[in-house]
Amino acid sequence: MENNTIVVFTSDNGPRQGVNGHSSAGGLRGYKGSIYEGGHRVPFIVKWPGKIAPSSKSDELIGQVDLYATMASIIGHSLSDEEAPDSHSLTPVLLGKEYDKPIRDAYVHLYFGVRKGDWKLIFDLKNIDSVSTHTIIAEELYDLNNDQSESNNLIEEYPDIVEELKSTFIEINNQSYSRPK
Numbered sequence: 001m002e003n004n005t006i007v008v009f010t011s012d013n014g015p016r017q018g019v020n021g022h023s024s025a026g027g028l029r030g031y032k033g034s035i036y037e038g039g040h041r042v043p044f045i046v047k048w049p050g051k052i053a054p055s056s057k058s059d060e061l062i063g064q065v066d067l068y069a070t071m072a073s074i075i076g077h078s079l080s081d082e083e084a085p086d087s088h089s090l091t092p093v094l095l096g097k098e099y100d101k102p103i104r105d106a107y108v109h110l111y112f113g114v115r116k117g118d119w120k121l122i123f124d125l126k127n128i129d130s131v132s133t134h135t136i137i138a139e140e141l142y143d144l145n146n147d148q149s150e151s152n153n154l155i156e157e158y159p160d161i162v163e164e165l166k167s168t169f170i171e172i173n174n175q176s177y178s179r180p181k
Contacts, residue, residue: 003049006074010064011042029150035112035122036150046094058093060103061115066090069179085177106168108178114169118145121165136170138162 013032018024030036044062046052069087072079079087086108092099106116113122124137141155141162155162172178 005048006071007047008067009043009045009047012064014039014042027149035109037120037144037148040109041148048094052094053096056096060090060093061107061117062088062090062093062103063107066103070094079179081177081181085179088179104178106165106172106178108169108172111173113140114165114172115144116165116168118143119161119165120144120150121162121169123169136166138166141165 015024017031025038028038030038068084069089073089073091088104122140142150
C-alpha cells in the first residue's frame with residue numbers, strides 16, 4: 001500500500017506568532033492570515049515511491065489549489081474549463097520531467113496582492129473599489145529573490161513592475177481563472 005500512495009505534507013497557512021520571542025515564521029515577515037511570506041510560505045513535501053526522486057527540490061511558485069489539477073492529471077481526468085479554474089498541474093515538477101516555462105506565471109492572493117516570479121505586489125486593502133477598474137492602489141513591492149523577509153519596499157524604484165503586476169492582477173480577476181485554457 002505504501003508504494004501506491006501519494007503522501008502530501010503541508011500547512012494551510014503560515015504559523016501563528018510564537019511565544020517568548022520564538023520566531024515561528026523563521027525570519028519571514030508576518031504570521032498566519034497575513035499577506036506577507038510568513039503568512040503564506042509553508043512546507044510542501046510530497047512522497048510517491050518510485051515516481052518522485054528522493055530529496056528532489058523545486059523553486060516553482062505553487063499553491064495548494066494546484067493539488068486538484070495535479071491529482072486529476074495523475075488519475076487521467078481532464079478538467080473542464082469550469083473545474084478548478086485556478087489549479088495548475090504540478091505533475092511535471094513532481095515527476096522530474098522537463099517543461100519550457102513555469103507551471104504558473106502568477107499567483108493572486110485574493111484581493112490582497114499578486115506574485116509573479118520573484119516579485120510580489122501588495123495592495124491597499126482599505127481602498128479597493130473594484131478589481132475591474134484601475135482604482136486599486138498598490139502599496140508595497142518586494143523582490144523575494146533578494147528579500148524574503150519583505151523588509152525593503154521597492155514600490156518607488158520599479159514603477160514598470162508595479163504596473164505589470166497590477167495589470168496581471170486585474171486580468172486574472174476579470175477573467176475569473178488563472179489556469180490556461
